Amino acid sequence: MAVIGRKALVTNTGSVEERLDRALTAIAERTYWSAYPEHPKAYGEDAPGEGEARFNALLGAPFATGQESDRSVEVEESSPFGIELGITYPEVSIDAAMDRAVVAGSGWAAADPRERAEVCVRILDRLAEDSFTMAHAVMHTTGQAFLMAFQAGGPHALDRGLEAVAYALAEQERIPGPLVWEKPQGSRPPLVIQKEWVLRPRGVAVTIGVSTFPTWNGYPGIFASLATGNTVVVKPHQATVLPLALFVRTAREVLHEAGFDPNVVQMIVDPNGERIAKELVQRPEVGIVDYTGGSAFGDWLERNLPGKQVYTEKAGVNSVILDSASDLKGVFRNLSVSMTMYSGQMCTTPQNLFVPAEGVVTDEGVVSYDDVVSGFVGAIEGLLGDDERAASILGAIKGADSLERVDAAAGSGTVRSASRAVANPDFPDATVRTPTIVEVDADSDAFRREMFGPVIYVVKTPSRQASVDLALETARDHGAITWLAYATDDDMVESIVDAAVTAGVGVAFNLTGGLFVNQSAAYSDFHVTGANPAGNASLSDSAFVANRFRVVGVRRET
């Protein structure tokens, strides 16, 4: 392990340059790779305790991002685990942030793309050093259980960030350096022109953070924008500020050490009771907006910012098509985890389980619809029967509206498993609920919208093909990010792949082991296809980075 500055650097590769080159290979090959270890033990014995102590020291105090500010403001940040956060953040006006971004932008835009990419990797590396502090920050602001908060908030988010840096660098390096262009003119002397191309950023890139996965969903856009020379202003979700504040502090430190103006990265928070995002994104200095969150504001952003590049990840309705399976026990084991982890608060969590009325074909014959549903419900109730284990899987509920949806869902069909409160032994004030499992018919409207949170619909479909058609219809009309399908028949598999391609939804087949459909791997799995209403923030592909910079040609007669 290399050592930079204060602490041991924890990565799976050697130098910054090697890590960047390896990431460039990874995005081309798309086989397994990771730059930052996901196992907490890789970070050494002292890291967990130190990280927890650093997190605790942040509570109840003003947080210093290093931005110039006269005062610290209260925000609406809250912990689903019920602890008192009480952190205040620097007050920065939109005017001041824009002025500072413009000043900071010229030096950053003028830097060589590879130099910028390396500074980005150094920011990611520095964040990796402190993944335990980030883990506690993510856990206590989002409600994720500790291990998920560590992995998704730390190394997995860092890998997604590095992936975006690699894409951005690859795209910029496709533009050649200065050259002489010589056009033959028959018997006359050739036309000889010196040409060069200057890359320029779009402007200020605003990232509007989400309450549940602020770093995992935030880093790709932030790092894609930084690597392409834009300055970044982070506007965290009003209820989940600390994780992105940690990012901003770290990024500014590394930028300063690298000789850049730290205002290349800034943060503006919503003061308690105020919402500043609309005013912020409409500023003329802003050229890019990255957004993760609900569809209402996402749709507004997509329609009201002409001339700006907007990337969104919005709501979606994810489906499980249970058509046929070798072994239903493995199916239920896998589903019971994927449909309950973090209480369904992942944008990739399956919401609807489509089961044909005729039952499910297995290696041991057809299992009736009722037995399938009973088996599924039993698997979930079994997994969550013990409060301590349930708490470690479910985490805690972030939004009050998610709790309201649990109640609302119960009235929309036959409740097969009622939601119950779960006691978290470590955090008595944590908001923990098991999911409500509601059975509905195929003509119900209930499952045809996103019910973010611990709500599961079992939909009784009139036929095996109807399951596919319903998944397709909901994805087209309301968006979707994931499908999980169980099918043993080649024709049915092909039919489901066709429907997934039409719907623009990534699909996983026959998961019964250790991979859950919720998980998407950096450098390999794309996240959000951009081909249905769930959004266009495809993590990461060329389309996610190519429009974050523009190219200006300079021609000179020789």
Added chain:
Amino acid sequence: MAVIGRKALVTNTGSVEERLDRALTAIAERTYWSAYPEHPKAYGEDAPGEGEARFNALLGAPFATGQESDRSVEVEESSPFGIELGITYPEVSIDAAMDRAVVAGSGWAAADPRERAEVCVRILDRLAEDSFTMAHAVMHTTGQAFLMAFQAGGPHALDRGLEAVAYALAEQERIPGPLVWEKPQGSRPPLVIQKEWVLRPRGVAVTIGVSTFPTWNGYPGIFASLATGNTVVVKPHQATVLPLALFVRTAREVLHEAGFDPNVVQMIVDPNGERIAKELVQRPEVGIVDYTGGSAFGDWLERNLPGKQVYTEKAGVNSVILDSASDLKGVFRNLSVSMTMYSGQMCTTPQNLFVPAEGVVTDEGVVSYDDVVSGFVGAIEGLLGDDERAASILGAIKGADSLERVDAAAGSGTVRSASRAVANPDFPDATVRTPTIVEVDADSDAFRREMFGPVIYVVKTPSRQASVDLALETARDHGAITWLAYATDDDMVESIVDAAVTAGVGVAFNLTGGLFVNQSAAYSDFHVTGANPAGNASLSDSAFVANRFRVVGVRRET
């Protein structure tokens, strides 16, 4: 020269595969290359006469694109050279076109990207065979003089199309084929997942044609969409239909021969007195819109089609900054051509000439402002003094509104050269005018908007830096595609480059020879940067193609 089918194939390279591979190299290197010869003589002795005869045979008759249609409709097509066109086109309803596009789309989307790219090259090759017919069609519908119509409507447009095919193929080939993803799990067995990625198109791609350069501006979007698996519906400009109709007919022939449904490419025209574009682009089947034309409709497209990918090339105000020069004669010689060719009806034509009140520094001392303006006006009047030569440079005026602008401009300042009618010896009814040259002060509003057509403003600026500032201001506020600057001082050159990068405008310096700023070369010069209000249709870069297809991941547990 290879021979396919009926006629000699005229290209600069051998097989279709070689041509495609060479284009892939060309877009990476950006040095000079061309696939289709620009010299008419390269096409053989018989080609000119045959092309003219084929064009004449099309006049006054229904044009058959090969589309199913019950009747042929009249359109508003007109010739600036005053000949009677009288061509009618197949009537196709939007409903029918959408239904046919969807049917045709499945086979096209399922084809391998390289197979699609090769079919696209075969379409371009087939068009190249008949570049003389296209030249006459472009000339007589747009008003371009014959040689420009031949080059810009034929080989240069084909090169831009091939460039887009190469970009599209390169982008698709960045996605790997099926693979096994294996994630280590410490002491446990690894997670092993089979992965594949399915490329899918966005839907139906609509190209809304322009009246002046229908093929040059149309092919890039059309071929980028085709190569990425989309079906294409062409809606030509109501007054310039034939060139894109020739494309549609040829594309359908080649698609059919290659075993694809010819409805992969269709055309819908505006029947006389009707405008169908708004209804067409709002259809849910449409996923992509490519537009070249005025800003009003372009802005509407950008703001009113959420979820669809819209590429525009709109109005712009192009500038010449005349700061300092070795030799003013060469400057005036070059400017007199670039500012008058095709009567200023190119989106790349300079409109404003900024000259500082203090005069222009040359190798022989400072030349006063008045002498500079006199020299410039004299060069243009000299070049256009002879009617026959003037007609060959000016072409003819396409739009009645361009004529109105000539009159309007004369009232906005001091007329230094009045527009006059020019007789075209071959076409007595041609609408030919020399440009009006109007002198205005820097605080005038007149030059701060696009005055498409034969209107030139000479702007007297208070200082050398003011010239740069005014060019920047007009580009930022109203868009711009080209700047041409004359500057001999390194600091001033650097200052102008900085301003051009800020304005997002390609800039050429000190052109006095055979290259004119209006010309942009496929495989080397980008056209429209996407960084100012002139539009985002950058011909061609990754951003122009990457969002025309989406990727759906398929994962399978092994």
